[in-house]
Amino acid sequence: MKIRDLMTPDVESCTTNDTLQQAAQIMEELDVGIVPIVSNDGSQRLEGVMTDRDIVIRAVAKGMDVNSTKVSECYTDQVVSVTPDTDAHEASKLMATHQVRRLPVVQDGRLVGICAIGDLAVEGIHEDEAGYALSEISEPDRADLH
Amino acid sequence: MKKSIRELMTRDVVTLKPEHTIQDAAKLMLDLNVGVIPVCVQNNHLQGMITDRDIVVRAVSKGMNGQTKIGDCMSGKVVTIEERSNSEEALQLMAEHQIRRLPVVDDQNRMVGIVSIGDLAEEGPLEDEAGVALHEISYPARPLGEAQV
Numbered sequence: 001m002k003i004r005d006l007m008t009p010d011v012e013s014c015t016t017n018d019t020l021q022q023a024a025q026i027m028e029e030l031d032v033g034i035v036p037i038v039s040n041d042g043s044q045r046l047e048g049v050m051t052d053r054d055i056v057i058r059a060v061a062k063g064m065d066v067n068s069t070k071v072s073e074c075y076t077d078q079v080v081s082v083t084p085d086t087d088a089h090e091a092s093k094l095m096a097t098h099q100v101r102r103l104p105v106v107q108d109g110r111l112v113g114i115c116a117i118g119d120l121a122v123e124g125i126h127e128d129e130a131g132y133a134l135s136e137i138s139e140p141d142r143a144d145l146h
Numbered sequence: 147m148k149k150s151i152r153e154l155m156t157r158d159v160v161t162l163k164p165e166h167t168i169q170d171a172a173k174l175m176l177d178l179n180v181g182v183i184p185v186c187v188q189n190n191h192l193q194g195m196i197t198d199r200d201i202v203v204r205a206v207s208k209g210m211n212g213q214t215k216i217g218d219c220m221s222g223k224v225v226t227i228e229e230r231s232n233s234e235e236a237l238q239l240m241a242e243h244q245i246r247r248l249p250v251v252d253d254q255n256r257m258v259g260i261v262s263i264g265d266l267a268e269e270g271p272l273e274d275e276a277g278v279a280l281h282e283i284s285y286p287a288r289p290l291g292e293a294q295v
Contacts, residue, residue, distance in 0.1 A: 024207035033199065052202040053181065061172035066206045 003091055004084035006120060007105045007113035015040035016047055016072035020055050020064075023071055027052050036104045036111050037075045046104055046111045050075040081106045082115060092120050148232040154266060155229070155250045155259035161186040164193055164217030168201050171216055184249050184257060185220050192249055192257040194220040226251045229258055233266045 012030055014023045017040035026035055033052045039045040050071055058074045059066060081104045082091050091103060095117055105113035161184045162171055171183055175198055182197045196216050204219035205211075227236050227248045236248055240263060250259040 020206055021209045024202045028203040028207040053198050055206055056172045056198040056201050057176040060169055060201055060206065060212050061176045063169055063212045066211055067209050 001088045002084060003082050003086045003088060003105055003113075003115050006088055007084070007115040008119070009113045011036060011104075011111060011114040013038045013044075013111055014050065014071050016070065016075070018071045020059055020066040020069050020071065020074060023050055024052070024055060024066070032102070034100075034102055036079075036114065037071055038111050044110045044112075046079065046081065046106050046109065048075045048077040048079050049104065079104060083107055084112060088120050091115055092117070095120075148234060150229065151227055151231050151233070151236055151250050151261050152229040152259075154233060155261040156265065157259045159184060159249075159257065159260045161190070161257065162196065162216055163187065164215060164220065166216050167212055168196070168205055168210075168214045168216060168219065169212030171196050172198070172201060172212070182247065184224075184260070185216055186257055190256045190258070192224060192226065192251055192255060193217075194222045195224050195249070196220040224249060226255075227261065228253065236261055236266055237263075 012026050013036040014026060015038055023035055027033060034049050036046060037048045037050055039047050054074055054076060055066075058064075059069055064073070080094055080098045080100060082094065084105055084107055086105075094103060095101065101117045103115045104111055105115055160174060160178065162174070164185055164187065174183055175181060181199070182195055184192060185194045185196055187193050196219070200219050200221060205214045210219075225239055225243050225245065225248060227239055227250055229250050229252055239248060240246060246263045248261050249257050250261055252258050
């Protein structure tokens with residue numbers, strides 16, 4: 001099964017111009033530890049991702065003002081992503097290899113969705129692979145998420 | 147016979163006080179590459195834990211800056227284990243609560259160390275009893291000492 005059939009198409013994202021406070025609020029409301037970052041020109045072009053841990057060790061540890069510091073100063077621009085045509089098995093391998101639980105879904109450079117490990121697990125047919133991925137991923141340690 | 151947690155735990159633990167700031171906590175998390183730090187008051191009485199996630203969802207999301215006190219955003223409820231317990235009990239707690247590090251307390255709730263899944267793994271083959279625990283939990287113990295912040 002392809003990612004397009006499993007992903008969540010409407011995905012909350014931040015732009016590089018949002019503040020850390022706004023990004024943190026999204027993480028709190030959605031109960032997630034990572035948000036995709038898109039360019040702020042309205043194109044939805046995926047620029048990278050930012051984790052809760054990025055905010056802590058790159059901004060709070062350095063005393064940066066969370067209300068004025070922009071996402072652009074603290075996100076990670078190296079990002080592992082999939083396309084809607086990626087096979088679910090391939091996606092679960094990527095998650096295991098890179099120790100992530102959520103992958104941005106990108107088409108022609110634009111963010112079109114997000115695929116969480118749970119989306120794969122509910123498929124049942126991927127249970128082994130998803131199980132393997134789950135066993136390789138340690139939630140609280142998000143230092144090397146991307 | 148299983149070793150007691152007292153024999154397996156790491157003794158010198160970096161802790162912070164509730165009156166330290168979240169910037170202090172964030173710096174330590176960066177320096178030690180950990181995501182959680184125990185918070186103690188006088189005589190090492192364990193008061194709570196502060197995680198990187200607590201800092202984001204309880205402080206940054208509300209616009210609170212680095213000078214915010216840890217006491218204002220830490221988790222007060224902490225799962226602990228007594229130093230007289232054994233590795234099996236520790237693994238059960240870790241699996242049940244999906245955590246990989248447990249603060250170790252004495253009978254007065256004074257923090258005397260921390261035990262990680264890695265410390266327990268040295269005990270021997272844990273595959274069966276660890277089950278879920280080993281799948282979900284794998285955090286290296288950190289060298290610890292008095293927090294200098």
